Amino acid sequence: MPRKAKTQTRSSLSQYYNASMFRADTWNRIKNLCQRLAEGRGRPDDLEAVSSLIEQVSPMEEYFAFPGRLVVLQIKSLFRDEAYEELFALVNKIVGALMSESYRRKHINLHSIIDVSEQDEEEAEDNDERIRRRPYFEVLIVDDISHAQQRQQRDSLTDFRRDEDAFTYEPIFVPSFEDALIAVLFNPAIQSVVIRFGFKLRSAHNMPVLNRYLMQAQLENLDDLEPQDYGVALADVVNAMRPELDLYLVTDQAVEDIAGRVGDACRRVFYNREDFLELHTNILRGVDARYDTPFFTALKQYSKQPTGVFHAMPISRGKSIAKSHWIKDMGEFYGMNIFLAETSATSGGLDSLLEPHGPIKKAQEMAARAFGARKTFFATNGTSTCNKIVVQALVRPGDIVLVDRDCHKSHHYGMVLSGAEVIYLDSFPLHQYSMYGAVPLREIKKILLELKAAGKLHRVKMLLLTNCTFDGIVYNVERYMEECLAIKPDLVFLWDEAWFGFARFGPTYRTRTAMHSADTLRKKYKSEAYRTLYAKKQKELAKVKDGDIDGLLEKHLYPDPDKVRIRAYATQSTHKTLTALRQGSMIHMYDQDFNSKVEESFHEAYMTHTSTSPNYQILASLDVGRRQVELEGFDLVQKQVELAMVLRQRVSTHPLLSKHFKVLTVRDMIPAEHRQSGIESYYDPERGWNEIWDAWSGDEFCLDATRVTLFVGGTGLDGDTFKNDVLMDQYGIQINKTSRNTVLFMTNIGTTRSSIAYLIEILVKIAKDLEERTEDMNGPERRVHEKKVHSLTHELPPLPDFSRFHDAFRPDPNGTTPEGDMRTAFFLAYAEEECEYLGLTDGTLAKAMEEGRQVVSATFIIPYPPGFPILVPGQVVSDEIIEFLRNLDVKEIHGYRSDLGLRVFTEDALVRSAERMRGK
Numbered sequence: 031m032p033r034k035a036k037t038q039t040r041s042s043l044s045q046y047y048n049a050s051m052f053r054a055d056t057w058n059r060i061k062n063l064c065q066r067l068a069e070g071r072g073r074p075d076d077l078e079a080v081s082s083l084i085e086q087v088s089p090m091e092e093y094f095a096f097p098g099r100l101v102v103l104q105i106k107s108l109f110r111d112e113a114y115e116e117l118f119a120l121v122n123k124i125v126g127a128l129m130s131e132s133y134r135r136k137h138i139n140l141h142s143i144i145d146v147s148e149q150d151e152e153e154a155e156d157n158d159e160r161i162r163r164r165p166y167f168e169v170l171i172v173d174d175i176s177h178a179q180q181r182q183q184r185d186s187l188t189d190f191r192r193d194e195d196a197f198t199y200e201p202i203f204v205p206s207f208e209d210a211l212i213a214v215l216f217n218p219a220i221q222s223v224v225i226r227f228g229f230k231l232r233s234a235h236n237m238p239v240l241n242r243y244l245m246q247a248q249l250e251n252l253d254d255l256e257p258q259d260y261g262v263a264l265a266d267v268v269n270a271m272r273p274e275l276d277l278y279l280v281t282d283q284a285v286e287d288i289a290g291r292v293g294d295a296c297r298r299v300f301y302n303r304e305d306f307l308e309l310h311t312n313i314l315r316g317v318d319a320r321y322d323t324p325f326f327t328a329l330k331q332y333s334k335q336p337t338g339v340f341h342a343m344p345i346s347r348g349k350s351i352a353k354s355h356w357i358k359d360m361g362e363f364y365g366m367n368i369f370l371a372e373t374s375a376t377s378g379g380l381d382s383l384l385e386p387h388g389p390i391k392k393a394q395e396m397a398a399r400a401f402g403a404r405k406t407f408f409a410t411n412g413t414s415t416c417n418k419i420v421v422q423a424l425v426r427p428g429d430i431v432l433v434d435r436d437c438h439k440s441h442h443y444g445m446v447l448s449g450a451e452v453i454y455l456d457s458f459p460l461h462q463y464s465m466y467g468a469v470p471l472r473e474i475k476k477i478l479l480e481l482k483a484a485g486k487l488h489r490v491k492m493l494l495l496t497n498c499t500f501d502g503i504v505y506n507v508e509r510y511m512e513e514c515l516a517i518k519p520d521l522v523f524l525w526d527e528a529w530f531g532f533a534r535f536g537p538t539y540r541t542r543t544a545m546h547s548a549d550t551l552r553k554k555y556k557s558e559a560y561r562t563l564y565a566k567k568q569k570e571l572a573k574v575k576d577g578d579i580d581g582l583l584e585k586h587l588y589p590d591p592d593k594v595r596i597r598a599y600a601t602q603s604t605h606k607t608l609t610a611l612r613q614g615s616m617i618h619m620y621d622q623d624f625n626s627k628v629e630e631s632f633h634e635a636y637m638t639h640t641s642t643s644p645n646y647q648i649l650a651s652l653d654v655g656r657r658q659v660e661l662e663g664f665d666l667v668q669k670q671v672e673l674a675m676v677l678r679q680r681v682s683t684h685p686l687l688s689k690h691f692k693v694l695t696v697r698d699m700i701p702a703e704h705r706q707s708g709i710e711s712y713y714d715p716e717r718g719w720n721e722i723w724d725a726w727s728g729d730e731f732c733l734d735a736t737r738v739t740l741f742v743g744g745t746g747l748d749g750d751t752f753k754n755d756v757l758m759d760q761y762g763i764q765i766n767k768t769s770r771n772t773v774l775f776m777t778n779i780g781t782t783r784s785s786i787a788y789l790i791e792i793l794v795k796i797a798k799d800l801e802e803r804t805e806d807m808n809g810p811e812r813r814v815h816e817k818k819v820h821s822l823t824h825e826l827p828p829l830p831d832f833s834r835f836h837d838a839f840r841p842d843p844n845g846t847t848p849e850g851d852m853r854t855a856f857f858l859a860y861a862e863e864e865c866e867y868l869g870l871t872d873g874t875l876a877k878a879m880e881e882g883r884q885v886v887s888a889t890f891i892i893p894y895p896p897g898f899p900i901l902v903p904g905q906v907v908s909d910e911i912i913e914f915l916r917n918l919d920v921k922e923i924h925g926y927r928s929d930l931g932l933r934v935f936t937e938d939a940l941v942r943s944a945e946r947m948r949g950k
Contacts, residue, residue, distance in 0.1 A: 095200035218665030276316035403618035414440035502737030516587035535663030548620035743771035743822035827917035839904035855904030864939035869931035
């Protein structure tokens with residue numbers, strides 16, 4: 031092959047977001063080329079192409095047990111000998127095993143792989159079937175030893191395999207610190223890492239796709255390490271990147287000293303050359319600790335017990351279905367196991383969700399470990415209930431709470447139930463796409479500093495934000511918590527992570543989760559290095575004049591390490607982004623004051639909102655979902671992100687799709703002042719993939735790549751019509767979220783390459799249909815179409831900010847801070863005589879406002895989209911809000927009756943409410 035062709039092959043690496051897809055596609059390309067050579071159809075440049083591709087994939091296979099280094103050497107030998115038929119047979123066998131993952135279902139037999147004359151045969155179901163189906167994983171051993179020593183050590187470990195082992199594994203060896211990091215980030219099958227003391231620092235490989243993994247590790251000052259410190263340093267870095275892995279350190283130093291330095295990072299520290307039997311049993315035991323599902327196992331055992339049912343629930347044990355003549359199809363549809371496991375009992379090996387002491391308690395403790403929380407509680411009726419539990423447990427009437435105005439409606443109702451005095455925070459608007467972003471840190475700091483100046487800071491209890499937002503805007507959680515704690519050192523944070531449960535299991539995403547940030551900050555504030563930094567920063571702040579809020583807003587604020595308390599809560603819709611049945615959710619907490627201040631009130635709030643008859647199938651699914659992400663979450667999240675990136679790439683580079691659609695970029699979704707890294711997009715057709723690590727580590731906001739927002743305004747169809755009439759009705763594609771001119775596609779851990787390919791295929795069909803329709807339009811039809819396009823791309827109603835609470839619902843109407851008592855307004859609206867209706871279309875509302883009346887909403891008004899309250903009880907109706915409502919072309923507006931208009935308080939009701947409020 032000419033040198034130019036090889037250069038093109040190398041440059042094509044930039045088209046792959048990560049190495050896993052590149053690896054799979056490269057093996058397939060090798061197979062196709064080898065087939066041509068074997069059949070005598072080879073082209074002049076095929077030999078050069080095969081050679082180049084083998085050289086590219088060769089270093090990657092050193093990080094995998096299958097096919098591994100020995101098989102690659104055999105491939106190179108067959109290629110040199112021009113044994114193309116044998117070469118194709120071997121490569122075809124490898125690709126088949128990789129694509130089907132059949133190598134995971136039985137022990138790897140290198141002889142059977144290399145001996146291409148041996149034919150695969152279907153093994154019959156027999157006593158060995160269970161052994162073949164045991165979960166498989168790989169063990170990384172970091173040590174710079176010869177290949178002969180590697181084989182010896184591999185044999186020493188695998189000789190201890192037994193048929194009764196619950197799992198099977200294969201070891202792989204790497205010689206350096208950098209290779210170890212590439213391996214754990216590249217190979218998701220690795221579950222255990224054995225770190226010895228004789229390895230090098232740097233990798234011998236230099237490939238663009240692999241280098242991206244080293245960048246992801248964000249290593250600093252590696253060259254400053256002494257060789258004797260490599261092992262401990264590597265354990266710390268691997269633990270930070272993939273905390274779910276079991277780490278075993280083998281050292282020739284004093285093990286007592288090393289054990290104290292590695293802390294919780296390593297499960298076990300061995301001295302010198304370890305006992306291979308002991309290592310083997312520890313490896314299996316470590317994986318088994320994550321594989322265990324205490325409640326799911328208990329429920330399976332219960333379903334097998336012969337019991338007589340003399341309690342509630344006729345459906346228990348499937349009795350009411352089995353004896354029925356008319357609903358047997360329900361049993362046939364679901365299968366009997368789901369009913370055999372159905373019960374309202376808490377005995378027989380089961381447990382009570384309200385007072386867990388057995389398998390539910392243990393399952394929640396294991397979930398806390400997996401998600402990095404101090405405590406975790408399960409919920410079987412969704413994150414809406416989780417939000418209300420946390421708010422009720424922590425907030426008392428009269429406490430001030432800062433709330434993201436466009437958060438989920440459950441938070442607004444939680445404010446009503448708790449009696450909080452609410453200060454709503456406005457997110458930055460994206461007017462051109464009819465959606466909101468997130469709340470800038472500057473606005474939150476300003477409100478807190480104003481409350482401090484007003485002498486109200488002691489009443490501020492909680493900051494409530496959505497991370498990440500439905501549209502994928504992700505906060506810099508650590509920075510937000512740090513600067514807010516500098517002003518209010520015991521502030522409680524409630525992060526609604528309903529759509530972000532998967533983030534814990536991606537190394538980059540994890541850094542922006544509540545639990546990880548809370549743990550990071552607590553460790554940071556306990557260090558002497560932070561005390562030194564704090565003292566230095568306090569001297570700088572001393573130059574800012576007292577009361578100079580603007581001056582403080584320009585500074586990065588740091589909390590006092592002697593006063594700060596880390597109090598963070600995260601609510602998670604596990605069922606939305608991980609494997610769990612509908613309404614399966616979790617509450618994660620990292621609260622230093624939970625035991626002393628919250629435990630009793632949390633228990634009462636949990637009792638208030640949790641059913642006494644929780645669904646055990648949902649609880650079991652949460653237990654199994656936790657097992658899955660601890661053992662393969664890293665792999666699943668990696669693929670989820672990768673597929674979203676592929677979708678971005680395909681739409682951006684396809685000539686027809688890019689003509690009619692646009693994937694909104696980071697620049698479109700996040701204003702420049704909140705993107706300190708300067709990144710504008712994840713993929714550029716000219717340059718390929720941009721590195722995102724700087725953005726995720728430092729920017730105020732970044733964009734979750736798994737949310738792909740497609741601008742459809744150019745089609746002349748609004749988002750709701752595109753969703754329902756085109757995607758769903760014509761092609762069976764389901765999505766959740768739209769705006770006036772966008773639709774949101776979300777990848778998840780269940781998304782496949784086939785589903786992405788299908789979506790791209792459908793978008794191409796839609797674009798072709800649009801091309802044909804516009805070509806066939808006559809003059810009047812074209813003008814109508816162009817008018818619709820112009821309306822969706824240019825005539826977009828500006829998004830209104832929160833106006834204010836009426837003085838009748840403000841405890842301090844003459845004060846400088848805007849908190850309002852929404853609970854009083856909410857329950858005042860229960861009295862019909864205190865309310866009336868003013869019409870949007872009959873002129874009564876406009877007339878009242880023109881005459882100077884302060885019109886005040888008596889209800890929540892929630893249009894879908896955007897799906898959050900435009901008006902809340904007690905809020906003054908502004909001209910901007912009315913203009914927005916009039917321009918809405920959505921069909922669903924909760925709280926608004928088109929036949930009557932807006933429900934508002936009478937003027938007399940407001941006077942009486944103000945008098946009662948002043949009477950307080």
